[in-house]
Amino acid sequence: MSVIRVLIVDDEVQLAEAFRKQLTKEGMEVFTASRAKEALAFLKNKTIDVCVLDIKLPDLDGVELLVKLKRMEPTLEVIMLTGYASVDTAIRSMKLGAYDYLTKPCKMSELSAVIVKAYEKKSLKEQNILLGEHLQRIGVHDKFIGEGKETKKVKSLVSLVAPSTTPILITGETGTGKELVARAIHDASLRAKDPFVAINSSALQETMLESELFGYKKGAFTGAQDNKPGLLEIANKGTFFVDEVGDMSLSIQAKLLRVLESGTFMKLGDTKETRVDTRFVFATNKDLKDEIEKGRFRKDLFFRINAFTITLPPLRGKREDIPLLANYFVDKFIRGTMKKRFSQAAMELLMGYNWPGNVRELANVVERSVLLSGRREEIIVxxxxxxxxxxEPPVIHAAEIKPMRTAASLADLETEHIKKVLQSVGGNKAKAARLLGISRKKLYSRITEKTGNPGKS
Incomplete structure (x- = not known):
């Protein structure tokens, strides 16, 4: 067990000193204060586990001091000392957060035993807080919405690689959530309390990217009026996420390779090396092997960053997650103001659409639909x-096409499909035309050809 740090607050100086000597013999670190003002000042500068507090103090009521101490340090455990005449006050103090109370005169063994129990409670409380924080950090499953096979695979890989310091390469189309995965890796790692720093290589020109990455010394170039730390230095002890690494120039790739190999780099205008301890996560939407073949990416850098690769599937490759994602975004954008749901036709369109912009596009579409739906509970097409x-017509999946009992012409298949779409939107021809990707006039024409009756819109 760690050394228990105890603060005794009592204006009976001789009694407090006697407590201090005995508790020190038992291996505790003990401090004393005779006034509330001293105790408050002491707690600002020192970490205390247990406070033994007399209810009667010359400058402030002990119960009032209890409230102030608990406000300053919520995990602090306080034991109240009271005379027989103020037991009711002691009980009130327990309702305000005191751990226990002892009546004077109390036995030294009794005080010692209560301090140890109070410390054990404090330790358990702190462990629960740390456990909660850790569970939040490793709560990979809370960061990825979806229960499909592909999503579960990504969750598993993140949990697997997070504890290591190996560089990670995340690949996938634009909008698949590469930075979200990088943050999840950081949050589940031992570096979670240190910085997560990100940079998008495609968003900056080469000279600007270099100064942002490595920083510079005063006078390094025109306009460098002060020293500036680079993002690599800011990310020291933490995680550095390099998005679109495939867009970096070859010269910056060479400098980044040096950081990966030696943990050092040179700021612009500096003569001394800067050393960093950083975990790297890289992301790209390009085929880096193809970039190597074309002479646009260094092979040695590729082997350095490709120690472990996580490939994110496009949204069209995990359609089973679309309803969960869509409803998640609805809840996010309405912020609890009301309940909304998608109509059957709207959800069918979400499921069938090709999503070239992936999850990012889905989020934008849902945010727009939430705004346009106003106070309606249902989001419609x-x-x-x-x-x-x-x-763009909905994507039709082979698995959704049921074989017909007899041979059918293309026109018959088309008619069957039109009927299904009309049924899904309750016969609303305007909506059906939009879902089919044809004009309303053309839809009426097709219906008339088969039935001789265009029906009502």
């Missing part, structure tokens, strides 16, 4: 962007 419901 009309709330989606026109291009989504008109320009």
């Amino acid at each position: 009309d709330d989606f962007p026109e291009g989504m419901v008109g320009d």
